Amino acid sequence: MTFELRELYQEVILDHGRAPRNFGKPDRVSHEAHGNNPLCGDKVTIYLQVDDGVVKDIGFEGQGCAISTASTSMMTEVLKGKTLDEAHTLFHRFHALVTGCDESTDGEDDPNLDCEALERLSVLSGVREFPMRVKCATLCWHTMEAAVKGHGEPVTSE
Amino acid sequence: MIAAAALADRPMVNTCPAFDADAARRDFPILATPVVHGRAFLDSAASAQKPIQVIDAVRRCYEAEYANIHRGVYELSALATRNYDAAREKVRAFINAKEASEVVFVRGGTEGVNLVASTYGEKFVGWRDEIIISHLEHHSNIVPWQLLAERKGATIRVIPINDAGELILEEYEKLLGPRTKVVAVTHASNALGTIVPVKEITAMAHEHGAAVLVDGCQAAPHMPIDVQEMDCDFYVFSGHKVYGPSGIGALYGKKALLEDMPPWQGGGDMIDSVTFEKTTYAPPPAKFEAGTPHISGATGLAAALDYVSSHGLDRIAAHEKNLLAEATERLRQFNGIRIFGEARQKAAILSFLIDDIHPHDVGTIADQMGVAVRAGHHCAQPVMQRYDIPGTVRASFGLYNTSGDIDLLVNSVRKAKEIFG
Numbered sequence: 001m002t003f004e005l006r007e008l009y010q011e012v013i014l015d016h017g018r019a020p021r022n023f024g025k026p027d028r029v030s031h032e033a034h035g036n037n038p039l040c041g042d043k044v045t046i047y048l049q050v051d052d053g054v055v056k057d058i059g060f061e062g063q064g065c066a067i068s069t070a071s072t073s074m075m076t077e078v079l080k081g082k083t084l085d086e087a088h089t090l091f092h093r094f095h096a097l098v099t100g101c102d103e104s105t106d107g108e109d110d111p112n113l114d115c116e117a118l119e120r121l122s123v124l125s126g127v128r129e130f131p132m133r134v135k136c137a138t139l140c141w142h143t144m145e146a147a148v149k150g151h152g153e154p155v156t157s158e
Numbered sequence: 159m160i161a162a163a164a165l166a167d168r169p170m171v172n173t174c175p176a177f178d179a180d181a182a183r184r185d186f187p188i189l190a191t192p193v194v195h196g197r198a199f200l201d202s203a204a205s206a207q208k209p210i211q212v213i214d215a216v217r218r219c220y221e222a223e224y225a226n227i228h229r230g231v232y233e234l235s236a237l238a239t240r241n242y243d244a245a246r247e248k249v250r251a252f253i254n255a256k257e258a259s260e261v262v263f264v265r266g267g268t269e270g271v272n273l274v275a276s277t278y279g280e281k282f283v284g285w286r287d288e289i290i291i292s293h294l295e296h297h298s299n300i301v302p303w304q305l306l307a308e309r310k311g312a313t314i315r316v317i318p319i320n321d322a323g324e325l326i327l328e329e330y331e332k333l334l335g336p337r338t339k340v341v342a343v344t345h346a347s348n349a350l351g352t353i354v355p356v357k358e359i360t361a362m363a364h365e366h367g368a369a370v371l372v373d374g375c376q377a378a379p380h381m382p383i384d385v386q387e388m389d390c391d392f393y394v395f396s397g398h399k400v401y402g403p404s405g406i407g408a409l410y411g412k413k414a415l416l417e418d419m420p421p422w423q424g425g426g427d428m429i430d431s432v433t434f435e436k437t438t439y440a441p442p443p444a445k446f447e448a449g450t451p452h453i454s455g456a457t458g459l460a461a462a463l464d465y466v467s468s469h470g471l472d473r474i475a476a477h478e479k480n481l482l483a484e485a486t487e488r489l490r491q492f493n494g495i496r497i498f499g500e501a502r503q504k505a506a507i508l509s510f511l512i513d514d515i516h517p518h519d520v521g522t523i524a525d526q527m528g529v530a531v532r533a534g535h536h537c538a539q540p541v542m543q544r545y546d547i548p549g550t551v552r553a554s555f556g557l558y559n560t561s562g563d564i565d566l567l568v569n570s571v572r573k574a575k576e577i578f579g
Contacts, residue, residue, distance in 0.1 A: 005526045009519075009577050040518055041535045041548055063548050065516035066578070130522060 007126030008133075009066070017066030022076035026057040035062075035143030035155040037135055042068050046143045048079075055079050055087060058144075065136055071124055072140035078117040084148055085112045091141045093118050098137045100128040177469060177477035183558045185209040185465075197528040198563035203348055203376060203507055203554030204532055206401045208462075215461035216403060219454040226450055228427055242453055245460035246443070249408045252463045253374075253393060254384040260416065262409040262443040263451050267375040268298040270394030270409035271342070273446060274371055275302040277419040278392070278411075279340060282369070285311040288337040290368070292317040292325055293544055294347040294354065297537045299373045303342060317343070319544060323350035323499040331362060338368040345377035345393075349538040349552070350499025351482075351507030353377070360390050369415065375399055379556065380478060380505050382471045385410050397455060401556075402462030406455030409446075416442035423448040466557070474557045478506035481555045485564045492571055498550050506555035509536075512571055515578045517549045523577060524551070524570035531567070 031048040044062035048055055058076045063069075075094075079087050089112040095101075097118070127137045139155070146155045183189050186207045189199070199207065225235040227242045243258070250258040264270045283289065289303045293316055300314075307314050315338075317330040325343075334341075341363040346353050360370045371392040374383060378395035385393050392411050398404035411419075421428055421439050425448030430438040439445045466474060485508050489495050494513035512520060521533030534549040535542045542549055553567055 002526050005523060005577070008522070014578065039534070041539065041542070065518040067519070068516075133518070133522060136518065 004126065004129040008130060010123055010126070012123050013070040014066060016070035016073040020060075020069050020073035022059045022073065022080075023061065024059050025061060026059045028057065031147040031150065033143050033147035033155060035139045035146070037064075037068075037139055040065075040136070042136065042139060044068070044072055044140055044143055046072075046140060046147050048144070048147055050084065050148070053084050055082050055084070060140065064139070065133075067124070067127060067133055067136040068139060071137040074121060074124070075140050075144065078114070078120055079144070082114065082117070083112070086114055087144065087148065089113050090117055090121070091145055094121050094124075094141055095138060097122060097125050098127050098134055175473075177473040177557070179477060179558060179560050182209075182469065183560070185211065186558055187213070189558060197530065198559070198566040199530050200553040200555065200559065200563060200567060201530050201532050202379070202556030202559075203399070203552065205398045205404065206379060206556050207558065208403070208458075209401055209465050211465045212402055212458045212461045216454045216458040219457040223457075224453065227453060228444075238453060241460075242451070242456050245456035248460040248463050249410075252378075252383065252467065253395075253408075253410055254386055255410050256386060257413060259441070259443055260410055260413050262411065262416070262446045263456055264394070264407050264409050264446075265405055265452070266396035266398065266407035267373055267394045268302075268396075270392075270407060271299055271371065271373065272302045273409055273422050274392050274394075274411070275306045277422050277446075278369065278415065279303070279306040279310075281418075281420055283307075283310050283312050283339045286337060287312045287339045288315050288333075288335070289313070290315045290317060290330070290333050290338055290341045290343075290363075292330075292343045292354070293319045293540055294323070294325065294344050294350065294352060295342070295538065295540070296344065296348050296373065296375070297539070298375075299342050299344060299371075300540070303340070312339075313337075316540075319352075319541075322501050323347065323352045323541075324501045325352075325354055325359075327355070327358065327362075330359065334362060334366045334368070336366065338363065338366050340371065341368050342371040342373070344373040344375075345383075346374075346380065346505040346507075347499065347538070347541070348376045348507070349536040349541045349550070350501065350509055351376075351504040352499055352501035353381075353503040353505055356390060357388050360388060364389070376505055376507070379466065379474075380471070381475050391415055397459040397462060400459075400462055401465055403452075403455045403458035406452045406459045408459075411442070413442070416446070419445075421445050421448075425449045427451075469557065477557060478555045478559075481559055481561070481564065482506045482508060484561060485553060485555070485567060488564060488568050489571060492575065494575070495571070498545055498547070508553045508555075509550040510553075511547060511550055512574055513578065515574055517551045519578070520551045520570070520574045523574045524567070527566065527570040527573050529553075529563075529566045529570045531570075 028049045042064035049057040227239040369391040374395040379400040396407040428448040498509040517533035532552040
């Protein structure tokens with residue numbers, strides 16, 4: 001097996017893909033959005049309960065590949081308890097991580113950056129070697145952003 | 159199974175020597191490039207690779223025989239025009255149309271369907287009329303009809319399929335009626351491989367006075383086509399799937415229908431005379447070919463049709479049938495394999511899932527293992543909905559594929575099972 005393939009399908013990703021955390025709709029939902037990747041047919045709905053600018057609860061429904069499911073599962077884990085500002089910062093850092101545009105170190109001092117959370121998400125960075133699969137990893141984050149911003153329109157990864 | 163399908167439509171005796179795929183592979187320069195060499199290209203149903211004969215024809219067109227057609231009085235334009243007309247004649251012979259004027263050059267199958275929906279459909283489909291399509295259709299044979307139905311207040315009816323992926327003709331019969339104006343069906347399913355009994359479907363539609371369009375995109379590369387025998391009213395196929403250039407394809411229409419249809423796009427070449435008060439239109443096929451066409455594409459398509467004809471579609475079909483049977487048999491050895499599309503008559507398309515591994519994950523693993531397969535819904539989402547799956551992994555075979563390619567496919571499946579074990 002190639003090194004890239006091993007990097008992509010690490011055990012922790014396979015585990016989240018098989019047994020996603022926070023799957024399902026939470027009891028209380030203040031924000032939600034649908035995401036859709038029209039090329040591959042992946043679909044996700046992100047639910048958030050935000051109180052006083054803090055993500056109190058988060059869950060998701062949908063179907064997708066192992067990368068997409070694992071990324072969504074891991075996102076919900078790291079976002080629980082974060083402020084919306086922290087979530088927004090993580091979204092940008094994660095995006096840079098998986099697209100390979102992670103050159104800038106601006107924001108290292110960003111008070112909103114949770115370095116430990118980013119470290120946990122970095123297990124998905126192997127996807128950068130697979131340009132066709134980057135959207136699988138980022139769809140949930142775009143959808144979460146849309147939910148928070150309250151866009152009524154479904155998100156597509158196109 | 160492809161040969162069987164061809165046999166079902168017309169008697170055929172195959173006395174030719176077996177097809178030599180290894181020799182044919184040498185005609186395809188891309189198979190020797192570093193990106194492809196040693197790897198298996200199993201995505202010809204999406205688009206086929208091009209033999210040197212096609213590449214040379216396109217090159218020759220631009221190097222030595224290029225000018226606009228139907229324009230100049232000079233020799234070079236006359237030469238280009240002769241080549242373009244000769245290409246039309248090649249298409250006529252390939253599908254056995256009665257006259258070359260029944261062949262309209264289009265960008266591909268999609269444009270062909272849109273053209274018919276926007277002209278024939280515009281004129282002959284009205285409020286509360288019905289358009290019948292099948293559950294097997296590619297989006298390109300669904301959406302143009304939906305757009306028409308929305309414009310006209312018409313209704314789309316869908317022929318269901320059984321678990322094997324075959325159309326249920328008894329249900330089709332029930333859908334037919336006085337309001338049926340168009341029946342649009344695929345000749346071979348791109349997602350499942352099912353070969354559809356288009357001759358029978360056409361005969362049934364004609365009893366109700368409906369016109370029939372057959373989407374031949376997946377059939378043209380794999381089996382002999384005879385539109386007169388089929389008696390369909392329209393037939394479309396794409397050049398790029400039959401080893402020709404992309405951006406060129408053909409629409410066949412019965413002469414009387416093409417004459418009766420309003421023009422589609424307006425522009426040069428499709429007119430008889432133009433004044434600001436009144437424009438009269440050229441007869442078909444020019445009526446439907448506004449503007450400068452894909453001149454080199456037509457030349458390349460003609461070379462592609464020559465190429466497959468020189469091998470013999472019967473022999474190509476027999477070769478691909480063997481590949482499909484071998485691949486099916488070998489994949490069935492794995493636990494947890496589900497094959498979608500088990501029609502009695504199938505084109506060389508093998509759609510499958512392994513355990514509950516998502517097709518995109520299999521696609522990425524296969525790519526890393528040296529196999530190009532398509533993963534996803536194959537622009538046929540209703541088919542996926544029918545089986546309640548997000549998509550499939552699809553291996554499709556062309557004339558240049560060999561058992562060695564199947565070895566790599568089998569290795570990929572083994573690797574996917576290992577990773578996700």
